[in-house]
Amino acid sequence: MIGSARIRLRPTLVDDLDYVLTVENDPVNRPAITPWERTQHEAAVRFPDFRHFIVEAGDSAEPAGFVILVGCRSPHRSIELKRMVIQRKGEGLGRACLRLLKKIAFEDLGAHRFWLDVKVHNVRAKALYDKEGFVEEGRLRECVRTEGGYESLVVMSLLDREYAERRRASLEDA
Numbered sequence: 001m002i003g004s005a006r007i008r009l010r011p012t013l014v015d016d017l018d019y020v021l022t023v024e025n026d027p028v029n030r031p032a033i034t035p036w037e038r039t040q041h042e043a044a045v046r047f048p049d050f051r052h053f054i055v056e057a058g059d060s061a062e063p064a065g066f067v068i069l070v071g072c073r074s075p076h077r078s079i080e081l082k083r084m085v086i087q088r089k090g091e092g093l094g095r096a097c098l099r100l101l102k103k104i105a106f107e108d109l110g111a112h113r114f115w116l117d118v119k120v121h122n123v124r125a126k127a128l129y130d131k132e133g134f135v136e137e138g139r140l141r142e143c144v145r146t147e148g149g150y151e152s153l154v155v156m157s158l159l160d161r162e163y164a165e166r167r168r169a170s171l172e173d174a
Contacts, residue, residue, distance in 0.1 A: 007096045009053035009104075012045050012066060016054050020066050023087050032122045033083060034144055049073045051104070055086060055097055064088045067101060069109075077112035079105045094125075098132050099172055106163045115157035119144070126154060133166050134158050 012020065017038055024035045036044075044050040051072050057064040065086035071079045081101060086094045105111040117140065118125050130136075134156040142150035166172050 006057065007064070007093055007100060008056045008061065009067065009097075009100060010056060012041075012052040012054050014042060014045060016063075016066075017041050017045070019054070019063055023065060023085050026087065028089075029085050029087070032119060032125065033085060036083075044068055044070075050082075055093070057088065057091075057093055064093050065097070067097065069101065069105065072109050077110060079109055079111040079114050081105075081114065081116040094128055095132070098128065102132070102158065102163060102172065106160055112160050113157050114159075114163070115155065117153040117155050120152045120154055126156075129156050132158075133162055133171070135162070 020041055021038060023029060024033065041052065044052045049070065049072055051067075051069040053067050053069075054063055055065040055067060056062060065084070065088070067084045068082040069079055070082045081098075084094070084097060084101070086097060102114060105114040115137075116129065116134070118129060120126075120139070135158065137155045137157055140153040140155060142152055144151045144153060163172070
């Protein structure tokens with residue numbers, strides 16, 4: 001278990017995957033992500049290069065979403081935030097979770113670079129990443145096929161020295 005009284009991350013178990021798939025396929029969440037099949041989640045739970053977590057919030061440790069990190073053993077020290085899906089919206093849990101993930105990436109896993117991609121139309125998530133210090137690196141034009149055509153992704157990252165500066169400025173308090 002990693003976290004604080006407000007939000008915690010615990011390793012996802014195979015028994016949690018029904019919850020994960022339900023959250024991922026929720027009509028509110030689905031347009032913002034590219035859903036995986038169960039077998040992909042099972043592999044992420046088992047493969048040591050991944051960290052697959054259930055996000056728990058509050059005293060009851062009620063599930064509030066899930067996150068996936070990739071590249072945790074990368075010799076390049078470049079870790080990807082592959083997926084962050086927070087089911088309980090509007091409570092600040094996404095920001096708290098992202099700050100905890102940055103701490104894990106940089107302080108626990110020794111990342112040099114923490115990166116992600118976000119769908120262009122997901123302005124709420126993009127605004128959060130901007131406010132949390134992520135820098136836009138570029139766009140992958142029409143790289144994700146959808147039922148309605150294609151979508152573009154914005155690639156963003158935060159470097160270890162930028163994270164350290166944010167910590168010095170007290171911008172990383174959970």
